[in-house]
Amino acid sequence: MNGILFITVDCLRSDHMGCYGYNRPTTPNIDSLAESGTLYKNSYANCPSTRWAFQSLHTGISAVQIDGIGVPNECETLASKLLSKGYETGWFGINAFVSREYCYQKGFNKFYGIKDTIPKQSFIYKVGKQIHNSLNSEFIYNHIINPVYKKLYRRSQLKTGRYRPPNPDKQTVDRALDFINDKLNNSNFLCWVHFMDAHTPYGRYPKHLQAIRGDTSIEHVIKPHDEGKADQPHESVIDTYDACIRNVDEQVGRLLDRVPEETMVVLTGDHGEEFGRYQPHHRHSMYSSYTQVPIIIRDKGLPNSRKESPAQHLDLMPTILRRANIKIPDYFEGIQLQDEKRTKKEPIYFGFDRERGAIRIGDWKYMDYPDPELYNTPHSGIDGEPVTEQYPDKTSELRGLLEEYRSSPMVGKGKSNIYSNDNKISETIEENLEDLGYL
Numbered sequence: 001m002n003g004i005l006f007i008t009v010d011c012l013r014s015d016h017m018g019c020y021g022y023n024r025p026t027t028p029n030i031d032s033l034a035e036s037g038t039l040y041k042n043s044y045a046n047c048p049s050t051r052w053a054f055q056s057l058h059t060g061i062s063a064v065q066i067d068g069i070g071v072p073n074e075c076e077t078l079a080s081k082l083l084s085k086g087y088e089t090g091w092f093g094i095n096a097f098v099s100r101e102y103c104y105q106k107g108f109n110k111f112y113g114i115k116d117t118i119p120k121q122s123f124i125y126k127v128g129k130q131i132h133n134s135l136n137s138e139f140i141y142n143h144i145i146n147p148v149y150k151k152l153y154r155r156s157q158l159k160t161g162r163y164r165p166p167n168p169d170k171q172t173v174d175r176a177l178d179f180i181n182d183k184l185n186n187s188n189f190l191c192w193v194h195f196m197d198a199h200t201p202y203g204r205y206p207k208h209l210q211a212i213r214g215d216t217s218i219e220h221v222i223k224p225h226d227e228g229k230a231d232q233p234h235e236s237v238i239d240t241y242d243a244c245i246r247n248v249d250e251q252v253g254r255l256l257d258r259v260p261e262e263t264m265v266v267l268t269g270d271h272g273e274e275f276g277r278y279q280p281h282h283r284h285s286m287y288s289s290y291t292q293v294p295i296i297i298r299d300k301g302l303p304n305s306r307k308e309s310p311a312q313h314l315d316l317m318p319t320i321l322r323r324a325n326i327k328i329p330d331y332f333e334g335i336q337l338q339d340e341k342r343t344k345k346e347p348i349y350f351g352f353d354r355e356r357g358a359i360r361i362g363d364w365k366y367m368d369y370p371d372p373e374l375y376n377t378p379h380s381g382i383d384g385e386p387v388t389e390q391y392p393d394k395t396s397e398l399r400g401l402l403e404e405y406r407s408s409p410m411v412g413k414g415k416s417n418i419y420s421n422d423n424k425i426s427e428t429i430e431e432n433l434e435d436l437g438y439l
């Protein structure tokens with residue numbers, strides 16, 4: 001039996017994890033995984049936002065080379081490659097961006113996604129949506145309906161102080177464990193589980209609050225999206241986020257307890273999280289708050305260690321294919337982490353598309369989104385203040401390399417935007433994207 005457990009966590013910043021040096025016990029189970037595996041101290045999401053990160057994770061190709069979002073018909077996926085070699089493949093994750101709507105079911109025997117769990121929307125939500133659709137006025141929506149809805153929403157959810165997301169990670173892990181239990185000892189398998197509880201709307205988890213701060217007496221924050229830029233976020237936001245991470249960790253522990261030690265385990269975050277230092281809350285960007293994610297791998301082909309050499313999302317598909325003895329395409333940008341080592345002086349590229357990207361070489365980082373800026377900061381460091389004007393030659397050099405990288409050929413076409421080609425998406429997908437703050 002050759003088992004592969006791929007764990008991705010939405011909005012997981014590596015600097016909020018114990019094994020990456022955080023001073024709170026947010027990730028005891030993941031910390032144990034890191035102790036028995038390989039932790040990459042300098043690890044990055046190449047396309048740091050869900051709709052683009054999963055393109056690179058599923059296909060091994062940067063979103064810069066894909067026109068639109070979702071999985072293009074032209075691209076093979078990790079799951080389809082494993083399926084063709086006899087693996088049983090299962091996906092378990094509730095995020096509309098990673099759904100059948102955008103062709104992410106490709107290659108999976110079992111696909112448990114947003115359309116497989118339709119939560120009951122509240123009466124407030126349904127009435128507000130009907131009024132909005134009937135009036136079709138952005139002014140009325142922004143200045144009357146939305147504020148009233150938020151106030152009633154908070155009152156209804158916080159009345160007991162026990163708010164939970166409609167599709168909790170426990171429910172997702174229950175389904176994933178059913179799949180694992182069915183495949184253990186009988187089949188080679190890929191089980192890919194995506195966790196959402198560290199993403200807004202934040203649930204309230206008293207026992208995890210108690211563990212990280214010693215009490216539960218904080219104002220619960222569900223959706224801090226309205227908070228603007230700030231050097232320091234409100235304490236209650238960080239407390240809530242950390243408790244949500246610990247809740248994710250609890251469910252990750254259930255998976256780790258079930259799979260045999262010889263199972264390959266890969267864990268990463270699809271992107272980090274922004275709390276106001278560089279952008280308003282959850283505004284995707286190329287800043288360190290979004291690009292720095294954990295990469296931890298437990299596998300017989302890798303030593304138990306903490307590696308300084310940088311690793312990136314684009315390395316994960318070739319590394320998993322190597323474990324499964326499947327030929328790795330020559331066009332892959334990523335490397336096999338089992339037997340290759342990237343130096344800190346080699347470039348790492350980031351991007352959502354042809355217009356928005358960044359490049360890091362050593363301590364230098366240049367980005368052209370949201371603004372053209374140059375930074376001088378070590379790997380895994382905070383970006384600090386831009387030094388664009390002080391180093392015009394370095395800015396020009398990195399800009400030129402980034403532009404050259406973005407001139408690489410396109411390999412496939414996804415959907416042109418969030419909506420499908422006829423400018424429609426299903427109601428289930430739309431509601432989930434609204435809940436997550438994208439619509």
